[in-house]
Amino acid sequence: MEKPPGPCCGTGGTLPAVAEELLKEMRKAFRETSHGTDPFSFRLKFIFGPSAVPALDLVDQRSVTRVVSPSGRTAYQVLGSSGKLYTCYSSCHFCTCPAFGFTVLQKSESLLCKHILAVYLSQAMGACQELTVSEEQLTSILLAEEEDEG
């Protein structure tokens, strides 16, 4: 049903702007009353589809940790439902979970995986746990996947 993807140009890039706006609204709604996020979470569902509920679940479970090092570098670690820890980057949309590799990278069927969405939602609602680590530890977190695959 789809042509092979063409160059991303002109009218492209709608969804990220919409998603960003949505997350901003959620953050604002969360500040006003903690129950005010319901209509926005419904929009979240519209845009992000099946990732919305699992992402919210990760937020409920406080699974997102922001890892900081003294130099100011950050990364996010999300505890998945299986107990496995996935790393999400701050500077671009990347997650070490297989769903990301498949759905986002390979198939371009989704903007984010549920972990990255959970990171944003946790930011929006102040639900991120904080962890300070040394430079070496952060480096190893960022490089960890390579080591595993290697």
Place this chain on the structure above:
Amino acid sequence: LQLKKSSLRTSVAAASISSAWLRCGDGFQNTSMLEKHYCKFSLDESEFIDWEKDSDSTDESDESEKDDRSLEISDTDSCTNLNSLPVQEENDELCKLAEISEYSSDNDYVEEVDMQATDPGFIKKLQSSFPSSVGEVAARPASDWLKSAQALLQTPKKQSGKASKTPEDSAKKRKLLRGGLAERLCRLQNRERSAISFWRHQCISDAKIPSDKSGVLIVKILEMFEECMIQVAICQQLEESPAIISSKDLVINTREPIIKVLFARETAAHLKSRPQDVIHIYPPWQKLLLKNADIPVIMNTYFSQKVLLSEHPETSKTQGPTKMLIRKNIVSLAQTFKLDDFDNKQPQESPDNQVRLIDLVLTPAFCKKLASRSLGAVNDSLLEMVESQGAVGWREVQVRVVIQRVYYLPAREGFRSQIQGNKPILFYRLCLLVQDAYGMFSEVQLQCLESAKDLEQYCKRWEGKFCCLAGMKILQRTTRGRALGLFSLIDSLWPPVVPVKVPGQSQDPEMMTTNLPPPSFCYVLTVQSGEIHMEVDEEERISDLYQPPTVRSLKEILQMSGCNERCSFWARVLYLRPQTKHSVPVNQREMLLFVTDFTLQSVVRGIPKVVAVSVTASCVLSTEIIEALNVASRFIFFKDALWGNGRIICVERTVLLLQKPLLCSAADADLSELPGPVKLDELDSTTQANSICAVRGTVVGVNESTAFSWPTCDRCGNGKLELYPQDSGLLYCSQCSEVVISPVLKMQLEVFLSCPSQSPSTVKVKV
């Protein structure tokens, strides 16, 4: 079509399916309507499967991870629900029959299907009977359908495996946290889903466009592409549906607004739209205005319907199967979302949605907006409104109340996420204390703002006026024991100055209300996010119920008995002493204000000339006040400060204003002037710590051993300057992160005074 899962898990009971049809889950009142028009349904009824599968995943979150996996065939294929089977069978069967009048035989057929549903052979039989109708719209080849149907029948339990699965999938199915965000969303979406499916059936049954046009968005698609499974359609918004749609109508009327409409995957599949199609989008849809784009984005377009091009459904069917190629946009991953925005503006500036708080006056445009919003009759009981919450039409009920007080409350701290770190930012919530005609109070929490300004304006414009509230949400019902601060304010407004109504009794104008006990509970209401449901009638007179603050003199206050009483006064602030360090965040700053007024200055003895008023962190000072306090000593009006234990403190709900409100019941003398230059008490043995006093004496000595001076930053007052690393001749302030060019030199000196009144002792003054 939400058949109960449990019934499917066990077995397909004989009566279950057909009766399930009849008693169908949410909102299907009339199944005959459904069955009539299944001809028009394509196999994209597989949407139902998708949803139902998703609804399974409400309980087990990993189920939805399968959705993350995009399978070659759409999710609908991994139908693990027996639900889907009879639906499709019905569909096919009825399509074949294609006549509405044969409903009775359909019914029979339903039951027959029902009983034999477990027989795989039966499926094959069905399949062979209607090869063409099944493939009405070739969303999937029929053989796939058959395969999945067989799979269904053989394993009524959920399929747990499909292609690549992460370890998470195989993990134990987890229930969602009760009361958590995820669970709430699930419940919301389940409700929506059933509403959507019901609506779709409704639409099919009325082949013509439903007459209810309110809120319907009519769009004509100009261009379509896909991004991450969402179909984006660039459309023209039409005023009304064109009577005749001809495919030759390619002229784009540039005057009509262009909008972008997003369709979810299922909706897009249902619509099968192509450029030049006209789509009706029924509410509730949502409009989003992006900051940098002119084009509004429409989403939550679940209730969409395509206007059929011709009268004959069959011809449209034959047009349907041609696959349409859609361009797919790849979204770059390099761009992350920035959630922090530093401006106070609401993201949606659309006039439909937002009215700036300060502009909430009855302008003509606003009146028009009010008129268009169909709000119901005006009530005057808060309790009734609260109790009718959730009932049908409660949103339209308006309650008329009197605004007694306006103030800011410190709100939750938010976090501004940045790459570098989370900086806490403070929010202040504008609140109103309102009272209805029955004397009941309520605190209405309005928007959270990043800075507490314009409070004086709000007070001036709103206090004492009538206000209509609608669609409020109850945040909590608080009691005296739990909210002492709120109730001390309520007590200061009790008893009401005019008789209040008593529910249930005929209104006796002579009824005395002084015997009514003060309220013991109070509802805290909040405005629905994003919408203002409060209209203040600023033009109208002040309500009789309004009790302006009683201004007392400081002398009177100091002599008051009682504890935790709210009091208001007009006084001159002589000196501000911060009680907390500079480094403490703004919302935790405390300070002492040394104030005096006419009465204290005129007193000879007995009470101090200057009183220290302590301002706690919970008292929100508006930005104008803070500026004023820092500049010079001036008169400030303290509204609703708390008096207790011999001290005046400013707590939450205390408001400091620069001007005395016009309406306050003033005391006798004009207190706005001091009798002369400020006099302070002399230092003596009774002087208490933390008070201001005057000392006069002759300098007799200086303690040189403890004298020293140090430079401070002229910008922020930071006393700990460092040497600038690059150039040790310069000083550097780490708080401002800048070099200090002209530091302010501070000195500490201990001076000994000999005071005639204190002789023979000497007084040591630390300067």
